[in-house]
Amino acid sequence: MTNDFIIEVNHVFKQFEDGKYALNDVSLQVKKGEFVTILGPSGCGKTTLLRCIAGFQVASSGDILLKGEDVTAVPPYRRPVNTVFQKYALFPHLNVFDNVAFGLKMKKMEEETIVRKVKAALKMANLMGYEDREVDTLSGGQQQRVAIARAIVNEPEVLLLDEPLSALDLKMRHDMQIELKELHKQLGITFIYVTHDQEEALTLSDRVVVMSEGKIQQIGTPTDIYNEPQNCFVADFIGESNILSGRMIKDRKVMFLDREFDCIDEGFDKDEPVDVVIRPEDIYIWDKAQEKRGQIVGQEDDDVEDRVPKGKFTKWYGTVDTCIFKGVHYEMRVLTPDGYEFLIQDYHEYKPGTEIGMLVKPEDIQIMHKDHYIYNRFAGEVVKPGKVRFLDAEWDVTEEETTPFNAGDEVEVDVAFREVELMDYEEEGKLSGEVHFILYKGNHYHLTIRTDAGDDIYVYTNDVWDDGDRVGITIAPEHIHLRKPGLSEPNELLK
Amino acid sequence: MRKFTEIASARRTWAWPYVLFLVLFVVLPLLLIFYYAFTTPEGDFTIYNFIKFFHTSEAVNTLIYSMAIAFITTVICLLLGYPAAYIMAMAEFKTPQVMALLFILPMWINFLLRTIATVELFNMFGLPLGEGALLFGMCYDYLPFMIYPIYNTLQKMDRSLIEAAQDLGANKVSVFTKVVLPLSIPGIYSGIVMVFMPTVSTFAIAELLTHNKITLFGSLIQRSFGEGGIAMWNYGAALSLIMLIIIAATSFFDQENDRDAQKGGLL
Numbered sequence: 001m002t003n004d005f006i007i008e009v010n011h012v013f014k015q016f017e018d019g020k021y022a023l024n025d026v027s028l029q030v031k032k033g034e035f036v037t038i039l040g041p042s043g044c045g046k047t048t049l050l051r052c053i054a055g056f057q058v059a060s061s062g063d064i065l066l067k068g069e070d071v072t073a074v075p076p077y078r079r080p081v082n083t084v085f086q087k088y089a090l091f092p093h094l095n096v097f098d099n100v101a102f103g104l105k106m107k108k109m110e111e112e113t114i115v116r117k118v119k120a121a122l123k124m125a126n127l128m129g130y131e132d133r134e135v136d137t138l139s140g141g142q143q144q145r146v147a148i149a150r151a152i153v154n155e156p157e158v159l160l161l162d163e164p165l166s167a168l169d170l171k172m173r174h175d176m177q178i179e180l181k182e183l184h185k186q187l188g189i190t191f192i193y194v195t196h197d198q199e200e201a202l203t204l205s206d207r208v209v210v211m212s213e214g215k216i217q218q219i220g221t222p223t224d225i226y227n228e229p230q231n232c233f234v235a236d237f238i239g240e241s242n243i244l245s246g247r248m249i250k251d252r253k254v255m256f257l258d259r260e261f262d263c264i265d266e267g268f269d270k271d272e273p274v275d276v277v278i279r280p281e282d283i284y285i286w287d288k289a290q291e292k293r294g295q296i297v298g299q300e301d302d303d304v305e306d307r308v309p310k311g312k313f314t315k316w317y318g319t320v321d322t323c324i325f326k327g328v329h330y331e332m333r334v335l336t337p338d339g340y341e342f343l344i345q346d347y348h349e350y351k352p353g354t355e356i357g358m359l360v361k362p363e364d365i366q367i368m369h370k371d372h373y374i375y376n377r378f379a380g381e382v383v384k385p386g387k388v389r390f391l392d393a394e395w396d397v398t399e400e401e402t403t404p405f406n407a408g409d410e411v412e413v414d415v416a417f418r419e420v421e422l423m424d425y426e427e428e429g430k431l432s433g434e435v436h437f438i439l440y441k442g443n444h445y446h447l448t449i450r451t452d453a454g455d456d457i458y459v460y461t462n463d464v465w466d467d468g469d470r471v472g473i474t475i476a477p478e479h480i481h482l483r484k485p486g487l488s489e490p491n492e493l494l495k
Numbered sequence: 496m497r498k499f500t501e502i503a504s505a506r507r508t509w510a511w512p513y514v515l516f517l518v519l520f521v522v523l524p525l526l527l528i529f530y531y532a533f534t535t536p537e538g539d540f541t542i543y544n545f546i547k548f549f550h551t552s553e554a555v556n557t558l559i560y561s562m563a564i565a566f567i568t569t570v571i572c573l574l575l576g577y578p579a580a581y582i583m584a585m586a587e588f589k590t591p592q593v594m595a596l597l598f599i600l601p602m603w604i605n606f607l608l609r610t611i612a613t614v615e616l617f618n619m620f621g622l623p624l625g626e627g628a629l630l631f632g633m634c635y636d637y638l639p640f641m642i643y644p645i646y647n648t649l650q651k652m653d654r655s656l657i658e659a660a661q662d663l664g665a666n667k668v669s670v671f672t673k674v675v676l677p678l679s680i681p682g683i684y685s686g687i688v689m690v691f692m693p694t695v696s697t698f699a700i701a702e703l704l705t706h707n708k709i710t711l712f713g714s715l716i717q718r719s720f721g722e723g724g725i726a727m728w729n730y731g732a733a734l735s736l737i738m739l740i741i742i743a744a745t746s747f748f749d750q751e752n753d754r755d756a757q758k759g760g761l762l
Contacts, residue, residue: 056658076661083662089655093677102673103663154663 005065006032006157006190007053012062014048014214020454022048023059024214030158035184035191039201040211041237046194047162049211053192054083054160067157077106081158082151086166088143090135096122096146097131103154121153124183141172148183158190165200177203198238202226210234231368232439232446235277242283242342244442246276246367254367257340257442261314261360265367275368275441280331280345282364284308288317288355307348313359318342320354334358340442376420376458380413380482382406388413388482392453393430396477404482411482417460419479422449422471429472433457435465449473528739531732536725544733554715558737561712565694568633569641572690573683575634576641580682581675583642584649598642606636610703617704628704633694640693641686648682649675692742712738 007030014023022045030036038046051057053064055076063072071079082103090099100121104114122128125145135143144164151159161180165173181204184191195201201208202222210217210225210233218230229235232243246256248268254261256276268274286308318336330349334342334356342358350356380390382405388397390413405411426432436456437448447459449471457473465471535541548554583594601609613632617624656678660670698713707714716738719731 054658054662056661075666076658077664077666081662083659085655085659087653087655089653089659091656091659091674091678102660102665106664106669150659150663 004031005029006067007192008065008068009049009053010063010065012049012052012059012064014045014052014057015060021045021214023052026062026211026214026216028209028216028219030190030192032157033188033190035181035193035204035206036209037193037195037201037205037207038209038211039195039198039237040217041196044211045214046196046211048214050083050160050162050192050194053158054081055079080156081160082154082156083160083162084144084147084151084164086163088147088167090143090146090150092136094135095131096127096133096135096138099135099146100150100153102150107154117153118149121149124152124186125149126179140168141176144168144176148180152183152187156189158192159187161191161193163195164193166195166197173200180204202238210237212237227366229277229366229368232275232277232370233437235275235366235368236439240280240343240345242278242280242442243439244276244278244340245370246274248272248274248367252362254365257316257336258338259314259316261365262362263365263367264362265365268367268369273370275370277366277368278342278360278364279366280343281329282360283342283344283346284359284361285332285334285344285346285348285350285356287350288357291357308359309361313361315357315359317355317357320350320352320356323349323352325349338443341440342442375414375416378413378415378455379485380411382409382411382482386477388480391431391451391455391457395430395475395480397480397482398477401480401482410485412485414481414483415457415475415479417446417458419475420449420457420459421474421476422447422459422461422463422465423474424471426470426472429474431473433471433473435467435469435471438465438467528732528735531729532736533733534729536729544730545737547730548733548737554734557710557715558712561695562741564629564633564711565691568630568637568694569687569690571630571634572638572641573686576638576686577645577679577683580642580645580649584646584652595643595646598639601635602639607699607703609636610700614703624708625705626709629701629709632700632704633697636700637690637694640689644685644689645679645682648679648685652678688745691745695741695745696738 007028009026009028012023012026013021015021024045026045026049028036028049038049040046048057052059053066055071055074059072063070065071066080091102094102097118100118101114104117109117118131119128122130125148127142127145127149130138130142130146135146138146144167147164164180165176168176177200180191180193193201193204202225205222207219208222208225209219212233218225218234220228225234225238229238229241235241235243244256246254248265248271249255249260250270251266251268252263254263254265254274254276284307316336318334318340321333321335321341323330323332326345329345329347332344332346332350334344336342344358378390380388382402383389383394384407385402386397386399388395388402388411421429423429431451431453433449433451435447436450439446441460443462445461445463445465447461447465449457449459451457451473532544533540533542535543579598583598586594610632613628613635614624617628622628652675656674657670660674665673696713698711698717701709701711701714710718712734716731716734719727719734
């Protein structure tokens with residue numbers, strides 16, 4: 001059965017010298033002839049994964065199979081894969097022909113065969129007549145074509161492409177995307193494509209692998225990834241989205257914006273806190289002034305009535321804050337009286353200041369398990385009454401928290417996301433760290449702070465921070481709660 | 496007032512001290528060499544000085560010998576320097592700069608002092624001074640000049656080219672012969688010129704390391720001016736001119752590779 005897959009990556013870990021994991025238990029199967037894109041922000045491990053498949057880096061543990069054969073320890077020059085490098089990596093001392101012929105010459109092929117194959121590859125890459133040109137006289141797009149020709153001339157089983165279009169301008173990038181797709185069809189070989197450009201990933205691939213922090217977040221077809229993101233990261237990274245905190249009341253009923261909405265999701269715990277994702281184009285809007293007795297009535301020359309679905313939908317209202325024309329649609333920022341912010345895309349323009357009504361169809365409400373509830377949970381140890389040690393630091397707690405424990409007891413430390421305080425100056429905090437990931441949740445920010453020791457602390461805040469900001473972290477003693485390890489979730493959720 | 500600032504800020508004005516320097520210390524001496532080379536001590540035009548050189552087999556032999564010594568020194572420096580530069584440039588340890596510094600460090604000390612120290616070293620171990628000592632001293636003095644430009648070229652080389660070669664099926668040997676070596680040629684050229692040019696004209700090293708037993712072309716020129724008295728200046732000037740032509744020829748050989756050198760060579 002394993003023969004169905006041309007590439008199998010099984011539980012691969014890659015740890016760097018500094019102890020950080022570039023790949024953290026990555027598993028991936030690729031079928032023959034598939035176009036798979038590995039997508040993620042820089043530093044997510046996507047290039048490391050590609051380099052492990054190519055053989056330039058060796059996985060710390062786990063194995064990689066090519067055509068069912070374990071190649072984990074096979075050097076790159078003996079693997080049936082070829083790579084198109086990010087900055088092309090063309091040999092500057094060789095002309096176009098010799099660059100493309102390099103791989104064939106290494107295989108000691110006959111001169112005639114080499115000439116024939118190189119010509120065919122150059123033709124495929126639209127580079128006929130460029131054989132004698134020096135590579136540094138070529139434009140970026142042409143160099144990229146040479147790099148592709150140099151790889152495909154070897155007829156590899158798998159073509160690895162490491163952000164091959166990132167150095168090209170937008171127009172050229174679009175042309176090359178079409179050419180690559182065409183090339184994939186013609187050659188019928190497997191393409192593994194690494195990019196940080198979500199649009200590129202969605203256009204080109206049969207399947208998209210979304211990665212973050214060395215882990216695969218989701219694998220699926222472009223439509224799956226876009227319409228059914230499995231977690232906040234994917235929803236936020238792929239396309240624009242409105243992400244809100246909510247609560248599952250029961251199957252097919254979700255509470256957010258202090259309102260109940262019908263949805264199509266089932267199987268969540270009762271009252272489970274969830275993340276709700278609504279794509280900007282899925283929100284229907286209308287001018288509130290045109291509304292009568294709860295029914296939407298448009299003017300005769302307007303098609304509002306046709307546009308907005310009828311039925312018992314939960315509606316909410318807000319005021320247009322900004323409206324920008326985006327070529328085909330308008331992108332509006334809408335503020336609600338209770339302090340939420342929505343991004344909405346619509347073909348109709350609503351001027352800033354207009355009061356509008358909003359609704360969303362149940363099938364367009366995407367509900368996701370929260371990656372974590374609203375508590376940070378750390379492993380800690382009671383030092384003495386009123387003192388507990390976690391995150392490599394000693395913290396003051398209220399005496400009553402430590403009363404049930406003896407010094408030296410292991411405890412679980414809960415700190416609500418809301419109660420973590422961030423300081424502008426790192427010296428002011430007990431710990432220092434860096435803002436690592438930011439999600440806007442309609443009316444507050446959800447930050448991930450990576451401490452200098454490498455731990456993650458989640459923070460809810462109304463303050464605006466930037467990715468990469470250095471911050472000091474403090475937690476007031478009364479907000480540190482201790483529990484015996486292994487007990488279930490805290491029942492009362494802090495607001 | 497405005498006029499003064501205009502003059503003071505013009506680039507032309509700032510160039511004057513350099514022009515003066517160049518005229519006084521480069522152009523004028525060169526003209527003097529030309530003048531002396533083509534005149535008799537009495538000041539009449541002649542090409543006798545050159546005829547004398549080509550008819551004195553000792554002088555011609557010294558020139559050939561000097562070039563041979565310079566050539567051998569250059570080859571030895573290349574054979575020792577390339578691997579050193581390669582190891583430093585390819586090393587994965589975090590501070591290859593430290594190693595590079597160690598190689599460059601001797602250059603901070605005046606070469607005369609180093610040569611005298613070499614003489615003492617030979618004496619201490621009871622080794623004879625002579626041709627062997629001369630070659631040793633020359634290689635010791637000029638090795639950094641070979642290592643540095645090669646190291647520079649290798650270091651600037653895009654590492655992904657090596658990966659690209661491996662990806663296309665090249666093993667370690669092929670990666671070196673087909674990619675690394677061809678790409679380091681500009682550095683090799685720079686290294687050769689930087690070692691060959693000073694070694695062909697040196698005289699102090701030869702004097703110290705051979706107790707004046709071996710005469711190099713540089714020594715010949717030095718003696719013409721130093722011991723020969725004013726009567727020999729014309730002959731010495733002619734010899735200098737010949738050496739200048741040889742050095743010019745080697746740098747011309749480097750100019751040919753100027754385009755490549757821009758990709759990473761030192762000169």
